[in-house]
Amino acid sequence: xxxxxQTPSHQVTQMGQEVILRCVPISNHLYFYWYRQILGQKxxxxxxxxxxxISEKSEIFDDQFSVERPDGSNFTLKIRSTKxxxxxxxxxxxxxxxxxxxxxxxGPGTRLTVL
Amino acid sequence: EDQVTxxxxxxxxxxxxxxSLNCSYTVSGLRGLFWYRQDPGKGPEFLFTLxxxxxxxxxxxxxxTLTKKESFLHITAPKPEDSATYLCAVLNNAGNxxxxxxxxxxxxxx
Numbered sequence: 001x002x003x004x005x006q007t008p009s010h011q012v013t014q015m016g017q018e019v020i021l022r023c024v025p026i027s028n029h030l031y032f033y034w035y036r037q038i039l040g041q042k043x044x045x046x047x048x049x050x051x052x053x054i055s056e057k058s059e060i061f062d063d064q065f066s067v068e069r070p071d072g073s074n075f076t077l078k079i080r081s082t083k084x085x086x087x088x089x090x091x092x093x094x095x096x097x098x099x100x101x102x103x104x105x106x107g108p109g110t111r112l113t114v115l
Numbered sequence: 116e117d118q119v120t121x122x123x124x125x126x127x128x129x130x131x132x133x134x135s136l137n138c139s140y141t142v143s144g145l146r147g148l149f150w151y152r153q154d155p156g157k158g159p160e161f162l163f164t165l166x167x168x169x170x171x172x173x174x175x176x177x178x179x180t181l182t183k184k185e186s187f188l189h190i191t192a193p194k195p196e197d198s199a200t201y202l203c204a205v206l207n208n209a210g211n212x213x214x215x216x217x218x219x220x221x222x223x224x225x
Contacts, residue, residue, distance in 0.1 A: 004158075035213075042218075043159065043202065048211040056211040091158050098210050103149060106158035 002026045004107035006092050012113045013082055021077045021110045023092030031095040032075045033104060034067065036060070036088040043091070049075065082114045117142045117205050121216035128193055128223050136188040136219045138203030146206040148186050149213065150179050153200045162188075162201075193223045 005024045013019050025032050034046040047057045049067050066078045075094075079086055089111050093104040120139045128134055140148065147166055151159035163172040165181040172179045176197065178189045188201055200220045204213040 031211075033211075033213075043204075043213075043215040045212040045214070056207075056209060058212070089156075103147075103161045103164050104213060105161060106151075108158045109156075111156075 004092055004094055004105055006090075006107040006110050008110060009108065010111045010113070012115065015084060015114055016081050019079050019082055019112065021079075021090050021092075021112070023075045023077075023107055024073050025075055025092065025094030026096075026105060027073070029094035029096050029105075031055075031098070031104075032067075032069070033093040033095070034077045035091045035093060035106075037091065037109075038088045046077070079112075082112075084114050087112055087114045117207055117214040119203055119205055119214055119216035121201075121203050121219050123219060124217065125220045126222070128190075128221070130194055130223055130225050131192045133189070133191045133193070135190070136201055136221070138186040138188070138216055139184060140186070140203070140205050140216075141184075142205050142207070142214075144208045146208060146210050148181055149204045149206070150177075150186070150188055151202040151204065153202055153218065155200075159202055190221070193221070195223050195225050197221065198223045 007022045032049045037043045045058050047061045048055045064080045068076050089109040091109045092107045095104045118141045122137045150162040153159045163179040168183045170181050176191050180187045200218040202218045204215040
């Protein structure tokens, strides 16, 4: 069964450093998302991406964040200058199209630890 | 702003003891209500989508129902392997963003 994959599974970085989190969505999916979950808190929406453009973003997704689909398979989230409060699990998700019952499928997540 | 509240926060059951989890929501226009299962350190795993009041979906020991203000996830005769956090989420009007509740952590003891 096709699934969303994410690398790395765990990333440790120093405050102020740039990180890139990578995702490979399900191959015939057209909509891509990033969510994050701080330990013990709710899953929070960051950004949605379609047709090489951001379609919606949350207040969390400020100028320090960017997304890119550099080729036909990868979808990346870049944090330019990490802060301690960026420590969280980051989940990528994908969705086939905008039909009524098209659920978002989530990857296993990348645990980001900012020291 | 869409809001989702789940209760209880945690639920301990004996194997075979049926129960229900609640998800209350307020949205400007419901595009879909989703149930996910999340195991520790893993991503949410899709279970069900519900769209309209009165709709029901079933999968093994799980049944999800929907009213205009809330959804229930009924667990019949649970087993220890059903232990997980169950998340409820609603899709916003633009169809882009899921708003999640805080989840119900279910523990089923043998």
